[in-house]
Amino acid sequence: MLKYILKRLAFAVVALFIITAVIFSLMRLMPIEGYFPNFDKMTPEMIQNGLENLGLTDPLPVQLFRFYRDLFHGDLGTSWIYQPNVPVTEILARKIPVSLTLGCMAMVLSLVVGIPLGVVMSRYKGRLPDKLGTGFIVLLNAVPVVVYYLVIQMVGSRSLALPMLYSRSDPTSWILPILCLSLANIAEYAMWMRRYMVDQLNSDYVKLAMAKGVSRRDIMYHHVLRNAFVPIIQLLPTSFLNTIIGSIYVESLFSVPGMGGLLVDVIKRQDNAMVQALVLIFASVGILGLLLGDFFMTLADPRIKLGQERGGR
Amino acid sequence: MPQIGKRKLDKLATSLEEDLAKKAKGLTQAEIDALDPQLFTLADYDAAAAERTGYSNYSYWRSTLRIFWRNKVARLLIILLGLMLLFTFIQPFLPDQKDPTEIFYNEETGMPLSNKQPGEVEGFILGTNNLGQDLWSRTWYATRTSLFIGFVVALSECIIGITVGVLWGYVRRLDQFLTSAYNIVDNVPRTIILILISYILRPSMSTIILSMCLVGWLKMARYVRNQVVIIRDRDYNLASRCLGSSTPRIVYRNLLPYLVSIIMLRAALAVPTAITDEVFLTYIGLGLPVYTPSLGTLIIAGKALMTTPSLSYQLIIPCVALSFVTVCFYVIGNAFADAADPKNHVS
Numbered sequence: 001m002l003k004y005i006l007k008r009l010a011f012a013v014v015a016l017f018i019i020t021a022v023i024f025s026l027m028r029l030m031p032i033e034g035y036f037p038n039f040d041k042m043t044p045e046m047i048q049n050g051l052e053n054l055g056l057t058d059p060l061p062v063q064l065f066r067f068y069r070d071l072f073h074g075d076l077g078t079s080w081i082y083q084p085n086v087p088v089t090e091i092l093a094r095k096i097p098v099s100l101t102l103g104c105m106a107m108v109l110s111l112v113v114g115i116p117l118g119v120v121m122s123r124y125k126g127r128l129p130d131k132l133g134t135g136f137i138v139l140l141n142a143v144p145v146v147v148y149y150l151v152i153q154m155v156g157s158r159s160l161a162l163p164m165l166y167s168r169s170d171p172t173s174w175i176l177p178i179l180c181l182s183l184a185n186i187a188e189y190a191m192w193m194r195r196y197m198v199d200q201l202n203s204d205y206v207k208l209a210m211a212k213g214v215s216r217r218d219i220m221y222h223h224v225l226r227n228a229f230v231p232i233i234q235l236l237p238t239s240f241l242n243t244i245i246g247s248i249y250v251e252s253l254f255s256v257p258g259m260g261g262l263l264v265d266v267i268k269r270q271d272n273a274m275v276q277a278l279v280l281i282f283a284s285v286g287i288l289g290l291l292l293g294d295f296f297m298t299l300a301d302p303r304i305k306l307g308q309e310r311g312g313r
Numbered sequence: 314m315p316q317i318g319k320r321k322l323d324k325l326a327t328s329l330e331e332d333l334a335k336k337a338k339g340l341t342q343a344e345i346d347a348l349d350p351q352l353f354t355l356a357d358y359d360a361a362a363a364e365r366t367g368y369s370n371y372s373y374w375r376s377t378l379r380i381f382w383r384n385k386v387a388r389l390l391i392i393l394l395g396l397m398l399l400f401t402f403i404q405p406f407l408p409d410q411k412d413p414t415e416i417f418y419n420e421e422t423g424m425p426l427s428n429k430q431p432g433e434v435e436g437f438i439l440g441t442n443n444l445g446q447d448l449w450s451r452t453w454y455a456t457r458t459s460l461f462i463g464f465v466v467a468l469s470e471c472i473i474g475i476t477v478g479v480l481w482g483y484v485r486r487l488d489q490f491l492t493s494a495y496n497i498v499d500n501v502p503r504t505i506i507l508i509l510i511s512y513i514l515r516p517s518m519s520t521i522i523l524s525m526c527l528v529g530w531l532k533m534a535r536y537v538r539n540q541v542v543i544i545r546d547r548d549y550n551l552a553s554r555c556l557g558s559s560t561p562r563i564v565y566r567n568l569l570p571y572l573v574s575i576i577m578l579r580a581a582l583a584v585p586t587a588i589t590d591e592v593f594l595t596y597i598g599l600g601l602p603v604y605t606p607s608l609g610t611l612i613i614a615g616k617a618l619m620t621t622p623s624l625s626y627q628l629i630i631p632c633v634a635l636s637f638v639t640v641c642f643y644v645i646g647n648a649f650a651d652a653a654d655p656k657n658h659v660s
Binding site for chain 2: 138
């Protein structure tokens, strides 16, 4: 078990190395004029000096080595265009909590709504609640997110008179962004929950319990729900870590000063240090989420052993 | 628990009684005489009859279409989508259609006919935008652009995804390498790749198509690979190989039919994904330029006017078009994938 986790971690480190190296090289393909806002007025010497200051004239492996060396010292570099000469870690420390707070509230909301929705749908499988729920899930999956975000913003701000833009001091302005962020997850949780519940309800131990005369309620809450919840636990760390990344649409629509639009912003401004830091964070979020998900699943269900070939969902 | 209805119970009871009655009476002498005596003689060995094989008129595609057609919602949506596709492509050739990029002016005042409500001015069915362009023809032009992007991306996703997926699943030596490569690439969020490629290559129609093609085939390859691994080692494939089938024949005749369901689903979902990705890229400023009408550019233009309630029709119209296309493809794709699954053909 420990050996398996160490192996996974080693693989994660290698993967992160490769990903950052690729993104690092891709960033060096950026046009030179993007690095300087007033490129047209600069002389060739000034451009050369500027590039040397940024360390862009060295060979690529040297630059890459320097990046990894700083990384091991916990230094992600300094931003040079987005917020000149501010350490990247400082900018992130300001941005992450905003996305994290909204994201966590949205996650709580989607768990509170999504899981019971899935349970109710499986309880009344094939009947009206199931059909309504399925319609709701299909609608959320099929309609592009931007459309329902816009609808929520329009309806919320016009008919319900809720504040249209986010402000840190006014909790009522958080309602609409949280609603937007949670809808997709509600659909996802409800869908998986319903599927696992239906799988469990068809299993032999449920038939035995029914034959014994255990009440339907007891079967549902004491046996089926517990077993069906195990695979959901696997999804939770990824969902939680993803809240750090934020949503580009939601944050720009409601002008939330979070992580959402940051990546696009720094890519467009060619702030290499920021882009590398963000890519590193995003990739580690993905890898760590999967690892933690598997780990929590073994905690929740001791029958599952890590390290062996796992069956796909 | 099989549910037994009252009618079925009655039938069970009566049929039992009838059978018992038959057994008690037996056959009368006249009935026995009427039987053909040939039925009770030994048959000769007939080589032709022994070679005769059974024949089933089962056809994979006919069953698939039959099951698909049974789904009422999907049937309705595919008819509507077909009509919409047809209209999208014949719309510019219809009489009285306006140029989507032409700016119209009021003949008397010389002012641009901007922000006219749907039907406010004669000839402008969906009104005009803030520059004075005809929203009706712009919407159809935009749908055409977006559908074009969607179809090109879906096609390339099929070609690359299926090729890589089959190789990945079928060639054992590639499996280890491709799986670890996939595990690494899969950890980079697709938006990062999408944004980086579109930015480095400068935003344009061909760039965004290229960037979507580069990220899209991964999922398709993964699904195809998983399915191939499952059926690769089935006995009938071994038998087929022993009978001398070549590898391409095994792939085409034995493997691909099992993949139709998953491929159709991925391909049908690739179209709306590409269309919404175009909207996303345009939204963050890395998509199509403003002067090319696409659903993305129309929605962005409409979003800028969202604060004025009287002008929200400019946002709602492209949003409705976008949602209609994506919902259609989603529902049809899922219905077709269900119908294409051979397990659902037994009925």
